[in-house]
Amino acid sequence: xxxxxxxxxxxxxxxxxxxxxxxxxxxxxxxxxxxxxxxxxxxxxxxxxxxxxxxxxxxxxxxxxxxxxxxxxxxxxxxxxxxxxxxxxxxxxxxxxxxxxxxxxxxxxxx
Numbered sequence: 001x002x003x004x005x006x007x008x009x010x011x012x013x014x015x016x017x018x019x020x021x022x023x024x025x026x027x028x029x030x031x032x033x034x035x036x037x038x039x040x041x042x043x044x045x046x047x048x049x050x051x052x053x054x055x056x057x058x059x060x061x062x063x064x065x066x067x068x069x070x071x072x073x074x075x076x077x078x079x080x081x082x083x084x085x086x087x088x089x090x091x092x093x094x095x096x097x098x099x100x101x102x103x104x105x106x107x108x109x110x111x
Contacts, residue, residue, distance in 0.1 A: 002026045004095050009105030012085055020080040020105060022095030027076055029053075031097045034078045036069060038091035038107075045094070051078060085109045 003025040012018050020036075028034065035050040049059040051069045059067060068081040078095060085107075092104040 002028075002031070002097065002100055004097070004100055004102035006093060006095055006102040006105040009093060009107045011108045011110060014086050014109055014111050016085050016109075017081070017083045018085065018107060020082070020093055020095075020107070022078040022080070022102060024076045024078075024097075027073075028071060028078065029073050033098065034069075034071065035096050035098070036067075036078075036080045037094045037096060038089075039094070039104075040088075040091040043091075046091075048080070048093075082107070087111060 005023045006020060008018060008020040032053050033050050036048040037045050038048055039045040047060055048063050049069050051057050051071055057069050066084045071078045087109050090109045092106050094104045095102050
């Protein structure tokens with residue numbers, strides 16, 4: 001079973017950008033889909049988007065046009081590029097293949 005580790009979170013000003021990474025312990029080539037999620041304090045976990053094995057991507061309306069998911073099979077890593085961040089994007093961000101979850105990485109957007 002693959003293990004996932006997120007990184008790249010931090011403090012950023014509103015309007016700024018961050019790129020999160022989701023590093024897998026094994027090959028991601030055979031993973032059918034890798035999703036990104038987030039959970040803000042007091043709120044339910046929210047699905048953000050997914051990258052399918054064929055490379056296609058799908059996004060939640062709340063992040064469409066601002067967030068981009070990509071992957072590097074050679075590095076066994078999936079990325080979440082986040083642009084035009086706003087205060088509502090403050091949350092812990094997770095990646096998951098549907099079975100395994102990472103520990104999450106905190107993103108805090110300040111005004």
